[in-house]
Amino acid sequence: MKMEELLENTKRLNAPDTLWQRVEKEMADGAGQVKTPGFMERLITLLANPKPALSLAAVAAVALTLTIRLAPNPEVTIEPIQPDDTIEVNKFIDETLGTMFSYDSDFTLISGDKADNTELTLSEGLDNILWINGGDNA
Amino acid sequence: MDDFDLIKRAGQGDEKAFKELFEKHKTFVWNVSYRMTYDFDEAEDIAQEVFIKVWKSISKFRGTSRFSTWVYRITVNSALNTLGKAARNESHFDEGAMAHIDTQRFMDQNPEANLAQIEAERILAQLLAKLDNERRIVIILREIEGLSYEEIAETTGAPIGTVRSRIARGRKDLEEMGALMEEIR
Numbered sequence: 001m002k003m004e005e006l007l008e009n010t011k012r013l014n015a016p017d018t019l020w021q022r023v024e025k026e027m028a029d030g031a032g033q034v035k036t037p038g039f040m041e042r043l044i045t046l047l048a049n050p051k052p053a054l055s056l057a058a059v060a061a062v063a064l065t066l067t068i069r070l071a072p073n074p075e076v077t078i079e080p081i082q083p084d085d086t087i088e089v090n091k092f093i094d095e096t097l098g099t100m101f102s103y104d105s106d107f108t109l110i111s112g113d114k115a116d117n118t119e120l121t122l123s124e125g126l127d128n129i130l131w132i133n134g135g136d137n138a
Numbered sequence: 139m140d141d142f143d144l145i146k147r148a149g150q151g152d153e154k155a156f157k158e159l160f161e162k163h164k165t166f167v168w169n170v171s172y173r174m175t176y177d178f179d180e181a182e183d184i185a186q187e188v189f190i191k192v193w194k195s196i197s198k199f200r201g202t203s204r205f206s207t208w209v210y211r212i213t214v215n216s217a218l219n220t221l222g223k224a225a226r227n228e229s230h231f232d233e234g235a236m237a238h239i240d241t242q243r244f245m246d247q248n249p250e251a252n253l254a255q256i257e258a259e260r261i262l263a264q265l266l267a268k269l270d271n272e273r274r275i276v277i278i279l280r281e282i283e284g285l286s287y288e289e290i291a292e293t294t295g296a297p298i299g300t301v302r303s304r305i306a307r308g309r310k311d312l313e314e315m316g317a318l319m320e321e322i323r
Contacts, residue, residue, distance in 0.1 A: 013168060015165055016178070016247055
């Protein structure tokens with residue numbers, strides 16, 4: 001018998017009569033249906049059994065909101081810079097950066113310990129640079 | 139009453155409506171279950187499991203696919219799961235057992251069957267037993283149950299190209315084995 005012939009002649013078989021009896025019996029024995037809960041049922045379940053993480057997140061959110069709303073807002077007064085302050089600041093910059101960016105006699109940038117022994121301050125160094133550049137341009 | 143109403147009523151716990159759905163689909167479920175196992179008791183267990191699963195979850199059926207496709211899918215999964223478990227338990231299913239036809243019970247359930255049909259079933263059982271589960275299921279769905287390639291793809295969850303190649307290879311295997319059986323005779 002050829003394969004095509006075999007498959008074509010194959011008939012669908014009858015299901016046994018006992019099958020429905022078995023299914024019916026199991027249904028009667030408590031094979032209950034799984035019901036899909038409605039919106040209200042899900043809401044009630046959620047409120048009755050809230051998950052700890054969700055509760056904590058909700059409490060934290062409320063606490064944060066209250067803190068932001070109720071906490072006093074300190075007003076910071078910014079005073080304008082006085083002439084004396086400007087002098088102090090300029091002096092500070094001159095002393096600090098002047099030793100860091102000093103030049104030796106060949107106008108090579110030096111720093112660190114060597115810079116400490118150099119008498120050139122930043123302003124003097126700048127004067128020299130300006131003089132050289134001015135000289136070149138001239 | 140159409141399937142939609144029956145499904146709705148069955149989902150509300152109406153057993154009479156469910157019985158009607160059972161009657162509509164029992165032949166498919168039985169044929170797939172039986173031809174995947176060729177064991178009456180095992181096939182009855184699978185078919186029962188299928189209908190209980192359908193009963194339990196019918197209220198969740200949303201109609202995104204056809205109801206018949208949904209039932210087919212449950213049937214195929216249940217049959218493959220049973221065969222998968224059997225493969226792990228070697229003392230249970232084996233090719234020899236599957237290829238055996240219980241002639242008396244076959245005749246009891248199909249009184250109109252004649253000897254030629256029983257012989258054809260016996261040969262088919264022996265050939266199907268040689269196929270792996272994936273090829274066997276698609277051959278049964280296509281060649282015996284007459285499902286389209288699209289329906290088989292949806293039922294088995296395999297891409298349609300895979301379904302086509304499994305059917306083609308399954309047919310080729312059956313042809314070769316059939317020819318070999320003829321030669322041996």
